[in-house]
Amino acid sequence: MIETHGLTKRYGSTTAVDHMSFTVQPGLVTGFLGPNGAGKSTTMRMIVGLDSPTDGKVTVNGRRYSEHRAPLHEVGALLDAKAVHTGRTARNHLRAMAATHGIATKRVDEVVEMTGLATVADKRVGGFSLGMGQRLGIASALLGDPQTLILDEPVNGLDPEGVLWVRNLTKYLASQGRTVFLSSHLMSEMALTADHLIVVGRGRVLADAPVSDVIAGAHGSKVRVRSPRADDLEELLRRSGAGVTSAEAGLLEVTGRTAEQIGDSAAAARLPLHELTTVGSSLEDAYLQLTADEVEYHSTQVGIPTATGAEPAIQGASR
Amino acid sequence: MSAITATPTFTRSIPSNIGRQTWFARSVRAEWIKFWTVRSTVWTLVATVVVMVGISVLAAWGSTVEAVDPGSSMNTAQLLSAGYQVAQLVVAVLGVLTITGEYSTGMIRSTFAAVPRRVNVLAAKVLVLSAVVLAVSVVSMALSYVATLPWQDELGAKLDLTDPETLRMTVGLPLYLMAIALFAFALGALLRHSAAALTAVIAMLLVVENVLMIIPLRAIELISPFLPSTAGRRVLFDTEMLTATDAVTAGTGLAPWVGFGVLMVWVLALGAVAAVLLRRRDA
Numbered sequence: 001m002i003e004t005h006g007l008t009k010r011y012g013s014t015t016a017v018d019h020m021s022f023t024v025q026p027g028l029v030t031g032f033l034g035p036n037g038a039g040k041s042t043t044m045r046m047i048v049g050l051d052s053p054t055d056g057k058v059t060v061n062g063r064r065y066s067e068h069r070a071p072l073h074e075v076g077a078l079l080d081a082k083a084v085h086t087g088r089t090a091r092n093h094l095r096a097m098a099a100t101h102g103i104a105t106k107r108v109d110e111v112v113e114m115t116g117l118a119t120v121a122d123k124r125v126g127g128f129s130l131g132m133g134q135r136l137g138i139a140s141a142l143l144g145d146p147q148t149l150i151l152d153e154p155v156n157g158l159d160p161e162g163v164l165w166v167r168n169l170t171k172y173l174a175s176q177g178r179t180v181f182l183s184s185h186l187m188s189e190m191a192l193t194a195d196h197l198i199v200v201g202r203g204r205v206l207a208d209a210p211v212s213d214v215i216a217g218a219h220g221s222k223v224r225v226r227s228p229r230a231d232d233l234e235e236l237l238r239r240s241g242a243g244v245t246s247a248e249a250g251l252l253e254v255t256g257r258t259a260e261q262i263g264d265s266a267a268a269a270r271l272p273l274h275e276l277t278t279v280g281s282s283l284e285d286a287y288l289q290l291t292a293d294e295v296e297y298h299s300t301q302v303g304i305p306t307a308t309g310a311e312p313a314i315q316g317a318s319r
Numbered sequence: 320m321s322a323i324t325a326t327p328t329f330t331r332s333i334p335s336n337i338g339r340q341t342w343f344a345r346s347v348r349a350e351w352i353k354f355w356t357v358r359s360t361v362w363t364l365v366a367t368v369v370v371m372v373g374i375s376v377l378a379a380w381g382s383t384v385e386a387v388d389p390g391s392s393m394n395t396a397q398l399l400s401a402g403y404q405v406a407q408l409v410v411a412v413l414g415v416l417t418i419t420g421e422y423s424t425g426m427i428r429s430t431f432a433a434v435p436r437r438v439n440v441l442a443a444k445v446l447v448l449s450a451v452v453l454a455v456s457v458v459s460m461a462l463s464y465v466a467t468l469p470w471q472d473e474l475g476a477k478l479d480l481t482d483p484e485t486l487r488m489t490v491g492l493p494l495y496l497m498a499i500a501l502f503a504f505a506l507g508a509l510l511r512h513s514a515a516a517l518t519a520v521i522a523m524l525l526v527v528e529n530v531l532m533i534i535p536l537r538a539i540e541l542i543s544p545f546l547p548s549t550a551g552r553r554v555l556f557d558t559e560m561l562t563a564t565d566a567v568t569a570g571t572g573l574a575p576w577v578g579f580g581v582l583m584v585w586v587l588a589l590g591a592v593a594a595v596l597l598r599r600r601d602a
Contacts, residue, residue: 049435050428051601066435077432085357085426092356093429099349100433140429 001026001179002047002148006056009042009203016042018203019056024181026147029174031194031211032183035291039203040183041079044152047181048077060148072101072144078137078151086126090117090136093125097140111139116165130157138166148179155189167193187287201291214286223259225252225266226275233271240265253279346434346443354447357420363413364455367406367496371459372466374402379470395471395478396488399463400555403492406459407499407548410452411520414503417448419513431602438594441508445501445590452500456493484557487575491554498582499524502547505589508597524548532568544571544578551582 002024009017017039024030032040045051047058049065060068060075068074084093094108112121115135120128125136134157141149151170155163170193174180184190190197190211197214199207207214227233230250237244242262243255254262259278266273354360378401421427434440464478471477480486507516528546531539544550553561553575565572573581 045428045601048432050431052599068435071435072433079428079432080425083425083428085353085420085424087357087359087420087424088353089356092352096349096352096356097429097433099352100345102345 001062002058002060002150002181004043004047004056004058007043007046007053007058008055009039009046009051010054015203017046017053020200020203020205021056022198022205022208024179024198025196026179027174027177028195029170029180029182029193030196030198031190032181032198032200033185033187033190033194033287034183034200034206035185037202038200038291040185040200041152043200044077044079044150044181044183047150048075048079050079070101070144072097072103072146074144074146075148075150076141076144076146077149078134078141078154080137080152082133084125084133084136084140087124089122089124090128090132090139091121093136094139094143097143101144103143107143107145111142114142115139131159131162134158135162138169146178148181149173150181152183153185154182155184155186163189199287199290206290214290222279223254223257223262224275224277224279225254225262225273226250227252227266227271227273229271232269233266233273236265236269236271237262250274342434342436342439343443346439347446349433350440350443350447354417354451359416359420360413363409363416364451367409367413367455368459368462370405370409371402371456372462374405375399375463376466377401379467379474379476383470383473394485394488394557395464395467395476396485396492397555397557397560398467398471398474398476399460399478400488400492402459402463403495403552403555406456406496407524408521410496410500411503411524412517413452414448414500415507415513415516415520417444417504418507419511419516422511423513428602437597437602441590441594441597445504448500448504449497452497453493456496460489460492488555488557491575491579494579495551495554495582498551498579498586499548501586502582502589505586505593508593509589540568541571543568544573545581547582547585550578553578 004020004022007017007020008015020039020043032043034040042051046053047060047065048071058064065071065075084090088096091108091112094111095105098105098108112118115138117132117135117139120132125133128136134154138151138154141151149170151166154166154170158166167189170180170182174195182190182194194211197207197209197211198205199214225233228250230246230252234244234246234252237252237254237257240257242257245253247253257265259276263273263276375398379398382398421430430440431437467476478485478489480489503516503520506519507513510516510519523546528543528549531543531546532549534540550573553564553573556564556575561572561575
């Protein structure tokens with residue numbers, strides 16, 4: 001369990017993290033979602049004691065990170081895939097990390113196998129691809145078999161197989177009752193992986209709720225309905241208070257009703273439907289609405305509002 | 320990329336001897352592994368040996384060629400430390416890279432996440448670096464002794480360790496090189512940047528001290544003898560050399576071990592500042 005209370009980090013006049021308070025519960029995959037520059041990485045660095053908060057407090061399993069007798073057994077962190085000396089081999093890096101906690105070499109071999117690094121473990125990290133670097137970072141995080149895992153952008157640079165692997169691994173770890181805290185700026189990935197979401201923008205918590213609630217909270221999620229009796233259906237839906245627009249004859253876009261509700265209403269009125277589709281990734285809409293005013297780096301208007309399946313129009317370096 | 324096969328297996332009790340060893344012992348073990356698993360450290364150590372032995376041999380050979388005073392005997396200890404000026408630069412590079420290599424690669428974040436008591440990390444690195452530099456210096460001296468044997472008779476050189484001055488010079492060399500490595504390490508820990516720290520150390524050892532020594536201003540003449548290398552290297556000099564050095568400089572002539580003590584004060588002072596900042600700064 002990770003708890004932050006009024007956690008704040010200022011760099012000069014810039015406030016990277018602004019009084020964040022949240023709790024990350026065990027047994028769930030908690031997604032930490034926000035645009036670049038929202039303060040996700042800074043928060044994660046403060047959790048593991050690398051950066052000290054300007055104000056507020058953060059504890060892991062009830063104590064400050066630095067107060068744990070054996071921190072790697074409590075918390076495994078993938079903070080930065082490149083937090084490894086490039087001149088050292090992956091195995092030697094893990095051996096050195098293991099030595100700090102008296103962890104046996106056998107465990108090093110285990111995490112090497114587990115993360116699919118066996119063939120490259122004796123090569124120097126400098127030659128690693130981004131994906132291999134991520135796997136090594138995850139291997140280090142798993143080394144101490146910790147109760148809490150903090151993964152900053154773990155799927156960054158992974159191939160589809162690796163993405164799937166991380167998804168299954170995080171779910172598996174959470175199912176064992178561990179605390180899994182995962183940051184990403186990709187809502188599509190979060191929709192598939194996370195149970196709970198903490199959405200942040202400009203250093204503040206914008207939402208802290210189960211994924212389904214975050215999606216439900218979004219306004220303007222639309223249902224596309226095609227019917228040969230579209231006019232009758234439109235009349236029916238409008239009378240019930242739903243928002244209806246019609247882009248072309250026979251096609252309606254309905255807001256304020258779920259696909260199920262519309263289907264049921266149509267069936268009750270004996271109106272035939274030819275299509276009934278929930279439009280767009282709803283989490284994405286929810287996310288974009290939540291963070292619309294909070295993104296630090298707006299790109300010059302490249303069709304933001306209904307970015308269905310497209311990357312959000314957010315640019316700029318993280319951190 | 321190979322297929323990821325295994326469903327991860329976790330054993331809640333992974334083999335670990337957390338309770339049995341102290342934090343410091345485990346940190347030292349980790350730093351020892353780190354030290355030897357980077358190529359640059361191995362190369363700098365090889366370079367130290369090559370430089371020390373090579374320059375000793377050149378000095379021995381050169382002395383026989385232009386032997387000025389056939390009757391006089393030469394102290395072998397001086398022969399063995401002939402390469403110290405170059406060797407100190409090599410161990411300084413080693414000292415700097417031991418810490419800045421972690422900052423430049425981001426490794427320091429893994430290190431501090433594993434050992435949040437950062438001063439432990441610093442102390443463990445100091446111990447490993449000191450031990451290795453001492454050992455390599457002793458090995459270099461032994462090899463230099465053997466390598467210069469063919470010329471020693473001709474030079475009338477002998478290594479008499481019962482002679483206090485010879486003993487001081489012999490013991491002084493490994494200690495001096497260790498102190499310089501630590502001085503460089505402390506600067507590296509302060510500056511956290513390889514290029515900046517290397518520049519600072521080398522400028523200090525090669526330029527600043529030598530330039531200041533020749534500036535005939537009273538204030539500088541007073542400070543100059545207390546600069547790290549100027550003070551510390553006096554343990555390597557025989558009486559003749561000490562007298563000659565004091566003759567050209569107007570400042571205080573520190574006793575050899577006092578000079579070395581001054582160098583160690585520099586090391587400790589810089590190290591203390593580095594340790595305080597290490598705890599305070601974000602990694």
